[in-house]
Amino acid sequence: MNIIITYIIYLLLSAILVLLVGYWFYHYGEVYIIMLIPEDVQTAKLLNGLLLLGYYLLNLGFILFFLRQINSLSSWNESILFIAQNLSLNIIVVALMHYLNMLWLYLLSISSFLKHKNSIS
């Protein structure tokens, strides 16, 4: 009984986390995609939506695939601990992916700036 409730709470929290964070990244990241493809805003928006879909698939798949099994729960203490440890892993993975994406965007923006500079000269 407890185990099922713990699984449900954990999965709900993880899903809410991934969906909310993905929406925020989608919302605030549009500017970057448009910055990278300034000549075609329509394509940039489509690309942004596809990226969001890929993000959702990757993260929800990660969460479901690596769902750790609980063999026995003796008290609420252990169920809080299970939720916290697994959720923290998910959050840290999402955060590291986010920082890597920022780095990647930064490198892309440098290379597009260099291309622009070369095409002028």
Place this chain on the structure above:
Amino acid sequence: MSYKTDSLVQAIKDSLVAAQYDSIQVAREAIALEQQMQSDSYVVKAYLIYLPIAILLTALVSHKLFKSGKVFMLDIFNQKEDIAHSTNKLFELGFYLINLGFALKILYIGRIAGKKELIEALANKIGFFAIYLGVMLFANLFLFFRGKKVAGQKRRDRAMYEKKVVLSKE
């Protein structure tokens, strides 16, 4: 006394000792279970105190940090409002995520016997988390200052480059 009664007495003594031992064992187990349950309830209390404090602390720090971060971002992105706002917001999200993830990661508390140990364990946890937050704050500030420096350098480079282009056209 005959040999038979002697051994009978011995057997009764043995069984009495065994029964006593068993009852001590049972009592010990009961006490351990009781202590375990008490400790569990204290640990749940500790979690329920620690988590809101960690979340509030993170929210406070990130609010303070990214209120000033906006100014840095505007400077880095040449006063382009939308991209500076987006970048600031994205860094804020990343800050929230990594700190809350860490706060949950270090949640585990083993055993708490009483109120004294509850306070000690909480002080240990919250203090460590606060130090970690301070380190993250300085890491982000370092990032901001570095971005500002690089942006200034880039601006100077570009000004020089445009000057050169104008000169070569003349």
